[in-house]
Amino acid sequence: MSLHSEILEQPVCLERLLTSQRKTVERIARAIQTQDIRFAFLAARGTSDNAGRYANYLWGAMNGLPLALATPSLFTYYQQPPRLKNALVVGISQSGQSPDIVSVLQEGKRQGNLTLAITNETDSPLTQSADFVLDIEAGQELAVAATKTYTTELMAIAMLSAALSGDAARWSELEQVAGWVSEALEQDGAVRQLAERYRYMQQCVVLGRGYNYATAFEWALKLKELTYVKAEPYSSADFQHGPVAMVERGFPVMAVLPTGKVFDSMMTLLKHLQTDLLAELVVISNSPEALSLAKSPVTIPAGVPEWLSPLVGIVPAQLFSYHLTIAKGYDADQPRTISKVTETR
Amino acid sequence: MSLHSEILEQPVCLERLLTSQRKTVERIARAIQTQDIRFAFLAARGTSDNAGRYANYLWGAMNGLPLALATPSLFTYYQQPPRLKNALVVGISQSGQSPDIVSVLQEGKRQGNLTLAITNETDSPLTQSADFVLDIEAGQELAVAATKTYTTELMAIAMLSAALSGDAARWSELEQVAGWVSEALEQDGAVRQLAERYRYMQQCVVLGRGYNYATAFEWALKLKELTYVKAEPYSSADFQHGPVAMVERGFPVMAVLPTGKVFDSMMTLLKHLQTDLLAELVVISNSPEALSLAKSPVTIPAGVPEWLSPLVGIVPAQLFSYHLTIAKGYDADQPRTISKVTETR
DSSP, X not given: OHHHXXXXXXXXXXXXXXXXXXXHHHHHHHHHHHSOOOEXXXXXXXXXXXXXXXXXXXXXXXXXXXXXXXXXXXXXXXXXXXXXXXXXXXXXXXXXXXXXXXXXXXXXHHTTOEEEEEESOSSSHHHXXXXXXXXOOOOOOOSSSOSHHHHHHHHHHHHHHXXXXXXXXXXXXXXXXXXXXXXXXXXXXXXXXXXGGGTTOOEEEEEEOGXXXXXXXXXXXXXXXXXXXXXXXXXXXXXXXTGGGGOOTTXXXXXXXXXXXXXXXXHHHHHIIIXXXXXXXXXXXXXXXXXTTOSEEEXXXXXXXXXXXXXXXXHXXXXXXXXXXXXXXXXXXXXXXXXSSOOOO | OHHHHHHHTHHHHXXXXXXXXXXXXXXXXXXXXXXXXXXXXXXXXXXXXXHHXXXXXXXXXXXXXXXXXXXXXXXXXXXXXXXXXXXXEEEXXXXXXXXXXXXXXXXXXXXTOEEEEEESXXXXXXXXXXXXXXXXXXXXXXXXXXXXXXXXXXXXXXXXXXXXXXXXXXXXXXXXXXXXXXXXXXXXXXXXXXHGGGTTOOEEEEEEOGGGHHHHHHHHHHIIIIIOOEEEEEEHHHHHXXXXXXXXXXXXXEEEOOXXXXXXXXXXXXXXXXXXXXXXXXXXESOHHHHTTOSEEEEOXXXXXXGGHHHHHHHHHHHHHHHHHHHTTOXXXXXXXXXXXXXXX
């Protein structure tokens, strides 16, 4: 099974990327610092778009860089792209193929911006318009659902953040990521067992906030692609502005909440969901208090700094999605309808 | 019933706002033009966040202004806000109360940025940090689910776009919006009849693209708040990058596609959904070709310029959500769990 082995391969991929691309990342950081960059303008789709959500929080918090997620149709169908003066234009794409993402980088280049491609295919249409290419070096990904290219995209984003901050302590933390991911993978058997219970689940919501807003979106996407469950992701704040009305007794809520700055706010919501609305919780956390709220608790390693928790927290979610796919009797490597490279304009 | 009467009240609200706030909007536009603004930085939640999605496309296409949607937790829990140099900082909130939205405007002010509040409450925490206040003048909204404050927020955003472009023809088009909305409201009886069929629907997706990406999100939010249907919104492009795998025979897909630059791409996807995947379509459009694909077609007026189509296209979606609420036997004015003002941090 390609999907399962690609999930298990992640520590090796993360280690390789960190070692082999550090110099390139530091060169990219220096180029950014010599320019008068006011914001990042980022184009991506699907799993790579979820990596972009991580960049939105990480680069904002750690590097003071606001990030605008591109609206690709303005570059393609409308042909009315915004002015990108003082923007770092970034495209993230595993394949480097999707024409809409390529056209955002092309326009960035045309307007004279610094352009960066983060991709697993260094010889692709995307890299042709890029001043800098950050190769995630994940090796060929055979399963349609992206896993190792997601965590390596996160790693690339985190490395760039560390390089921009010039803080050596952050590089030491990055060096521990592969080990934490290995530790998270030890939950494989436990996750397989608890996934069984969700064999007939048809819908759920997935909650995360701050850095793990990205994790909620990526977990939901894996569930949709692989298990065909209608899984809708939310920040815990957005969820309270309307959608919480959907929750009824027994409604399944997935949540990822490592300890950190948004932990207490997530806990308040989860307690309300469990106690008042009688929802059923699947919780990924390192906190015994959070895990105790869950019908299905999944433990992640302690001691992971919050800014790196999305690289570790997604791993049990990938395993959960994989094992649920098998429990439902579906093909984990080749889901119906979709293909590995999706070309949208 | 407050909700139904507030939906019907929209032409009057839109007319009033256009007449009474035009001078204020032109003053705001001049202030923006005297500053070196490179991008807009916008904070909003729920329905107002969907209005923000419209601004993202409209200001980008018509005014060349890139837009970053704020990540409020960076301003509250993390207390690591990005640098907002050269940004126009905008907060949109019906009540002007939510602390996270207020804190983005406060930080914008603290960093010396131009700040703008778009709100229905001119005396609120939000307006205290705003250099400019754009009062949407919708009158008190009693129903928990926002309708007239959504279309007036869109109108405020459209007026600012027209003022920034200095194009008189666009103001003439704005003057026709109230009439088009009145025309769309004439579908009330027809929509009531077709909503009946969806009495036992539990989940669906809602598709739109470009300017009507916002409409898809707002339609889905109304369905979730009012009917508790798990309705997930997508751009037609994002939908193809994974989630389309969920669609099986008879799966309900809502779509809004007025004629315009993204119409053909939406049509290609809808034909695939209807012909190959045997989905059931509910379509809002002025195009007979698009309507002919639908099990449940809803006609909107012809001749609406694409940039204003979200103000008209949402109206039958509001009616659909309202009538489905009644068909399901729920309370349209006071949905379970949620309240009018949601305060998140």
